Amino acid sequence: QVQLVESGGGLVQAGGSLRLSCAASGRTFRSYAMGWFRQAPGKEREFVGRRSRSGGSRYYADSVKGRFTISRDNAKNTVYLQMNSLKPEDTAVYYCAATTGYGLDRPGEYEYWGQGTQVTVSS
Numbered sequence: 684q685v686q687l688v689e690s691g692g693g694l695v696q697a698g699g700s701l702r703l704s705c706a707a708s709g710r711t712f713r714s715y716a717m718g719w720f721r722q723a724p725g726k727e728r729e730f731v732g733r734r735s736r737s738g739g740s741r742y743y744a745d746s747v748k749g750r751f752t753i754s755r756d757n758a759k760n761t762v763y764l765q766m767n768s769l770k771p772e773d774t775a776v777y778y779c780a781a782t783t784g785y786g787l788d789r790p791g792e793y794e795y796w797g798q799g800t801q802v803t804v805s806s
Contacts, residue, residue, distance in 0.1 A: 685709050685795050687779050692800030695769055699804075703764040705779030705797055712760040713737075716786040718793055719753060719764045721775035721802075730788035731777070734762060742787065747773075769804045776801050 691703040705717070718733040732743040734753045741753060750769075755762040762779060777800050780786075780793035 685712070685715060685781050687781060687795055687797035689777065689779050689797040689800040692777060692802045694803045694805065697769060697771055697804055697806050699769050700765070700767045701769065701802060703766070703777055703779075703800060703802070705762045705764075707760045707762070707781065709760070713757045715781035715783060715795075717753070717755060717762040718780045718782070718786055718788075719751075719762075719777060720780060720790060721773075721777045722799075723775040726775075728778070728790050729775075730790075731764070733786055733788070744788070766802070769802075771804045771806045774802060774804050 686708040689705050695701050716735050719731040720728050721731050722728040730744050732753045734755050738755050750767050752765040779797045781795040782793040786792045
């Protein structure tokens with residue numbers, strides 16, 4: 684089992700940047716593929732991106748491709764979401780998630796979730 688804690692959210696102006704972190708407990712972090720999702724008020728949880736166990740494979744939603752980057756540091760048990768060129772439509776609660784499976788873009792593929800961190804982008 685793994686516990687996930689996100690941090691780094693906040694208020695930023697459109698065009699700005701934020702970096703979210705997700706710290707994982709336990710010594711088996713490299714056993715999990717990691718994903719980032721987001722959920723805006725009144726909307727379903729939406730896939731943002733994922734990074735494979737080794738970090739060699741990355742996959743992003745079209746809406747963030749070219750602006751967001753996921754990286755992971757297995758030595759620090761942490762996965763990051765670097766968000767650049769933020770837009771008001773990026774406003775949401777951002778969640779990191781972990782899976783022992785392959786894990787792609789559906790929330791049901793991930794077994795473990797953090798509590799979320801709020802990102803608000805003002806216009």
